Amino acid sequence: MKQLGSKIRGFFNTRLGFFALAVALFWAKTYWAYQTKFNLGVSGKMQNLLLVLNPLPTTILLFGVALYISGRKSYITMLIIDALTSLWLFANVLYYREFSDFMTFSLIKGSSSVSSNLSTGVMGIMRASDWLVFVDVAILILLLAFHVIRMDTRPIKKLFAVGVTLLAGLMFGSNLSMAYHDRSGLLTRTFDNNYIVKYLGLNAYTVFDGVKTAQTSATKANAKASDMNSVLVYLKKNRIDPNAQYTGVAKGKNVFIIHLESFQQFLIDYKWDGQEVTPNLNKLFHESDTLSFDNFFHQVGQGKTSDAETMMENSLFGLPEGSAMSLLGTSNTFQAAPAIMDQQGYTTAALHGGVASFWNRDNAYKSWGYDYFFSKSYYQNIKNDFLGYGIKDKLFMRQAAGYIEQLPQPFYAKLITVTNHYPYPLDKKNQSIAKTDTGDKTVDGYVQTAHYLDQAIGEFMAWLKKTGLDKTSMIVFYGDHFGISANHKDAVAQLLGKDSFDDFDNAMFQRVPLMIHMDGLKGGINHTYGGEIDVLPTIMNLLGISNKGYIQFGSDLLAANRNQTVAFRNGDFVSPTYTKIGSNYYDTKTGEQLKKLTQAQKEAVDAMTNRVTTELSLSDRVVNRDLLRFYTPNGFTKVDKSDYSYTQSKALEMLQAADDKNKTSLIDKNNGKSTMNEYKTDAPEMAGLKEFADSYSSSSSSASSSSGTTSASSSSATSDSSDKDK
Structure with a gap:
């Protein structure tokens, strides 16, 4: 026995032995992470076998690089490679926990636009067990440091190193062949990164993603006008006429x-502890002059909020990897809602209590044609006003109202709330409903921030009513994406009062609200299936603006005989009849999995699958190749980004000039007086700030004079400096 132990130790004291130990430890760690940190949807013997095997080829290939190096440097190189690949695994563990997806080069390339305020979220996501992905690196370093294993400085024949590389290549080829046998078209037709990792491994996925990113860059450079032809043919063939009954009901x-x-x-x-979580939105949802959609789904990918904005205002899908706003928002050509509305005589403005650069909004909004972007620097600093990703909703919406009342009418104004954002922190002074008791810390604060958001909406709607804007406006409410991911199934099951929560339940859980509220509108709850891609055509029809000729992949949600297949970014879909999740199909009405499809069912789901993959592919072609630079609809003027400036002093000057010219703002309609005294909030941060309220009202009123200043501009210095503290 002692002799066997001596032989084993002797083996590990060789370069090959240390290499084998490093590979084995990394393989074990990776397989553990696959099983415990990701939800890859593995089923069947083949997929489980591939999950066991797929870390080995790339690990042997990468670690094998060290075998080409002699002496102590070989060991150091192996440890560096181990540490870097472990760091990549660690980053993906954290990212996947929040977004149920893997990191991409496109995401990293655009990371500067989303890096602000992420530290709180990362700390909330992190778990102690995540650090175990570095345990193999620590073990190897300790074994060497305490001379349990000694470095073997004898050279290894290059032929042997080449043999290890060839072995890795052979193993990967076998892995790929087995994967294609189980999932044909794995690398050519899939929209879901989980499949690549499940079949080929995280490192292979990283290479695959890198190749795709490089191809996308080359594709844009080589694009030509004729590339738009297939897009135009498809949209013309599949265009649905909007609902004529609603055409122009919101005109002007x-x-x-x-x-x-x-x-x-x-x-x-939804009620918790006997209390309505969102009483104000509940009331709006059921009002007779609200069009409410209860089968409306978000369709975002990695871009999350930015994807939702892209779809809502362009009727183009987000990218399969990364964020279109971040990566292409500065350089691409768009024909977005703000530009369309602006050319119809509207003043357009986006209002957000976060930093302007988040998701590259300060550049993308220029490409979209927003006249104004009132971001964080425009708002007066109030103690404890900032939370995570922006100013708390009650404080933000109150101050945003001060700019809204100055906008020449009619206007198109988007207000972006942020308080109901992961990790759902809310100070005790603002808590007015108890946390849920699922035991999941990520989930239990969700109702508190949702309730706070609802209260902010109630205050804003009360102001609209007092000022009369409720009579002259159409108000569209929408949820941008999920708040609770599929990684919290047990907690969600408790919230919904279900015994379990499976993949089908999670697909249905992706419903988000869409409500269109307007005085005199013929409303009601509409059960049509639709998604964010459909909102722009719907709004345009309500306003009496034809979308014919525009490159939009959605359709009017109120149109008769519209196709109700809702595409998810990964290629899955939901419809009133069938739902596709991965390689499984379900009866949408019953939730029953259809394990053996009839011929009629197969034809139906094949048609839906083809529609989804076609639309995603064509939309990606438009965005990745920047094809809108080659096509301009009749009556539309191409956006010139140089026409826009969101520098605070210049923007306020422009706003003043526009108001002087048009005299149609709410302040003008109110005899030159601000309406801010009509805006009531119970935000505790405002308690005792009478000076703020008075100065804000006074300076807002002065906007109708030649001074051209507001309280926000007068406080910009404090606001800018406070960014550094937060």
Whole structure:
């Protein structure tokens, strides 16, 4: 026995032995992470076998690089490679926990636009067990440091090193062949990164993603006008006429787009501890002059909020990897809602209590044609006003109202809320409902921030009513994406009062609210299936603006005989009849998995699958190749980004000049007086700030004079400096 132990130790004291130990430890660690940190949807013997095997080829290939190096440097190189690949695994563990997806080069390339305020979220996501992905690196370093294993400085024949590389290549080829046998078209037709990792491994996925990113860059450079032909043919063939009954019913009205951060449909009419979580939104949902959609789904990918904005205002899908706003928002050509509305005589403005650069909004909004972007620097600093990703909703919406009242009418104004954002922190002074008791810390604070958001909406709607804007405006509320991911199934099951929560339940859980509220509108709850891609055509029809000729992949949600297949970014879909999740199909009405499809069912789901993959592919072609630079609809003027400036002093000067010219703002309609005294909030941060209220009202009123200043501009210095502290 002692002799066997001596032989084993002697083996590990060789370069080959240390290499084998490093590979084995990394393989074990990776397989453990696959099983415990990701939800890859592995089923069947073949997929389980591939999950066991797929870490080995790339690990042997990468670690084998060290075998080409002699002496101590070989060991150091192996440890560095181990540490770097472990760091990549660690980053993906954290990212996947929040977004149920893997990191991409496109995401990293655009990371500067989303890096602000992420530290709180990362700390909330992190778990102690995550650090175990570095345990193999620590073990190897300790074994060498305490001379349990000694470095073997004898050279290894290059032929042997080449043999190890060839072995890795052979193993990967076998892995790929087995994967294609189980999933044909794995690398050519899939829209879901989980499949690549499940079949080929995380490192192979990283290479695959890198190749795709490089191909996308080359594709844009080589694009030509004729590339648009297939897009135009498809859209013409599949265009559905909008609902004529609703055409132009909101013509000339102001438009509010209220972005409900991370807000899911299940919150409507949901009660916790005997209390309505969202009473104000519940009331709006059921009012007779609100069009409410209860089968409306978010369709975002990695871009999350930015994807939702892209779809809502362009009727183009987000990218399969990364964020279109971040990566292409500065350089691409768009024909977005703000530009369309602007050319119809509307003043357009986006209002957000976060930093302007987040998701590259300060550049993308220029490409979209927003006249104004009132971001964080425009708002007066109030103690404890900032939370995570921006100013708390009650404080933000109150101050945003001060700019809204100055906008020449009609206007198109988007307000982006942020308080209901992961990790759902809310100070005790603002808590007015108890946390849920699922035991999941990520989930239990969700109702508190949702309730706070609802209260902010109630205050804003009360102001609209007092000022009369409720009579002259169409207000669109929408949830941008899920608030609770599929990684919290047990907690969600408890919230919904279900015994379990499977993949089908999770697909249905992706419903988010869409409500279109307007005085005199023929409303009601509409059960059509639709998604964010459909909102722009719907709004345009209500305003009496034809979308014929525009490159939009959605359709009017009120149109008769519209196709109700809702595409998810990964290629899955839901419809009133069938739902596709991965390689499984379900009866949407019953939730029953269809394990053996009839011929009629197969034809139906094949047609839906083909529609989804076609639309995603064509939309990706338009965005990745920047094809809109080659095509301009009749009556539309191409956006010139140089026409826009969101520098505070210049923007306020422009706003003043526009108001002087038009004299149609709410302040003008109110005899030159601000309406801010009509805006009531119970935000505790405002308690005792009479000086703020008075100065804000006074300076807002002065906007109708030649001074051209507001309280926000007068406080910009404190606001800018406070960014550094927060």
